[in-house]
Amino acid sequence: MKSILKTQLVNKFFHDPNEFHVLKDISIEVDKGELVTLVGKSGCGKSTLLYILSTMDRDYKGDLYLDNELMTHKSIDELAAIRNEKIGFVFQFHYLLQEFSCLKNVMIPALRLGKLSPQEIEAKAYERLKTLGLADQALKNASKLSGGQQQRVAIARALINDPLIIMGDEPTGNLDSKNTAIVFEIFKDLAHNAGQTIIAVTHDEDFAQKSDRIIEMKDGMII
Template sequence: MSSETALQAQHIVKYFTQPEKFQVLKDISFEVKKGEFLSLTGKSGSGKSTLLYVLSTMDTDYQGQLIINGEKLTGCTQNQLAAFRNEHIGFVFQFHYLLTDFSVLENVMLPALKLNKKSRQEIESKAYANLELLGLKDQALKMAGKLSGGQQQRVAIARALINDPSIIMGDEPTGNLDSKNTQVVFDIFKQLTREQGQTIIAVTHDEDFARNSDRVIDLSDGKIL
């Protein structure tokens, strides 16, 4: 695996056992380069979200190997994986999962406070910088529940960036947004890969979003087309 590779999936096979045994991922292998913006597409039931959960280390019940930043993660304990995720992977879901009774700033700071590698002051300053990058610095002290849907999704991106993750994984990150806000989020992702070398892997149904990313992996019936 070269130093330019962010993630490597090798022969990933995944079965669901309920209601009966069913193979959902069939021998999936690919690499993602550092700074690449990759879209995973496919119809409902194609296996793309299942694949993202395997890649994100949240689903460990699979065959094959997963390597991120040169580190083999297959076979690690849940505690090791949780620690790895918090440090190396940022998540942006379809729903923002913000704590609405906390301020925007507090929401962004949370994963870094949990990682506990920097002082509160450093974390706060990084959180402000992230909010500024996303055009939300003036909203920092507002309760997160008072923001619009598009703003909340941008806060979720600022939070995903707080620990300087090597990869951001998005599960339908624009799924709940109108076309204007979808474009805003897409432009932010593009800027992050271009200017900060951020690697992004996003599952999407949005054809424009996928087409404008660096590369598309299209799944059908658990296989790469």
């Protein structure tokens, strides 16, 4: 399998108010098409690790490779461009613009990337919504959708630029068990049938157990 993401001996310190060693010698590798979950008690460092993996946190020691390219020491602007093109995000809260239609919400990252015409982006956004069973909701304002539907729109938005990797931070944390199961099936299908790499932080035991691989953390280390 092709390695999509790799860390070598990543260490992270918080310095305020006292020095605290939050991540200790983290070395992991994630392959293309793998659905990986990061688990552990609150405060174990899993969300901190996710922020480093997603290039949003640059203040660490060690090396991070994305698609075999070293991300460490790149500038804020370089990383922002890489994120927009190569990483899709799904958070616990969907962060949709409520006054925009679902279609418009999905289009935003692609419009920002600017590689396709607005017409092409609109067609692609519609296809992504169709894949997630939301074609009939495309022109509705995001505020009119249920929580589960809004989270599926957020997944469509994360997919619009064909990212190398999707990062999820508690992607089912706000959903009931039925919608959690729907989102998990979407992720599994994306990983196994579309070769989409997914890394998700989760407290949901069931979600983690069904993923391809669990990375369990405790006290800033992988156990």
